[in-house]
Amino acid sequence: NAGVMQNPRHLVRRRGQEARLRCSPMKGHSHVYWYRQLPEEGLKFMVYLQKENIIDESGMPKERFSAEFPKEGPSILRIQQVVRGDSAAYFCASSPDRPSGNTIYFGEGSWLTVV
Amino acid sequence: SQQGEEDPQALSIQEGENATMNCSYKTSINNLQWYRQNSGRGLVHLILIRSNEREKHSGRLRVTLDTSKKSSSLLITASRAADTASYFCATDTGSARQLTFGSGTQLTVLP
DSSP states (O other): OOOOEEEOSEEEEOTTOOEEEEEEOOTTOOEEEEEEEOTTSOEEEEEEEETTEEEEOTTSOSSSEEEEOOSSSOEEEEEOSOOGGGOEEEEEEEESSOSTTSOOEEOOOEEEEEO | OOSSEEEOSEEEEETTSOEEEEEEOSSOOSEEEEEEEOTTSOEEEEEEEETTOSEEEETTEEEEEETTTTEEEEEEOSOOGGGOEEEEEEEEOSSSSSOEEOOOEEEEEEO
């Protein structure tokens, strides 16, 4: 049973380009979360999605960042016009049910470097 | 301090010794979870303790929760070099739709 799959694992973008990070949740999981980890820090919540719905995006920057989880296919975290401060590890997680009281399972992360 | 703040920030011990990490938080929680992260890797779930539990064991791991002090501890007994990693606590407040992570404890176990 495959875990949470993220790709690419490593991505290098020049300032001003777009970054697209993909996440396939574990089989049977319909809840997806994106977290960001800056160097030497803990994970910070960005967004929580269910199929075709954004449930909570309170951690998403107001501009340039967007997320979707379509009916078919992986969840996508999109960062437009990247800046150096966007360099971080982006982790996707999934759970079979709502997060409260349940374990969420993390992928291996996507490391974005903006040069 | 933040919700879910670990201490110490860094801990270095000899193989075979026990390692204790602490986590403090500010608001009431539904449960608290501990995760491990090896350098450059994702997070691995270690253990979940609910607010009505005081202690939980899993192999060489022992987690305690004191809701009156709003704190938790993670004890790793008989540590191994392979335990070298960052350890994070994450709190679930029940009403929130997210986990709140601390900044982690970097554990180094020397062979």
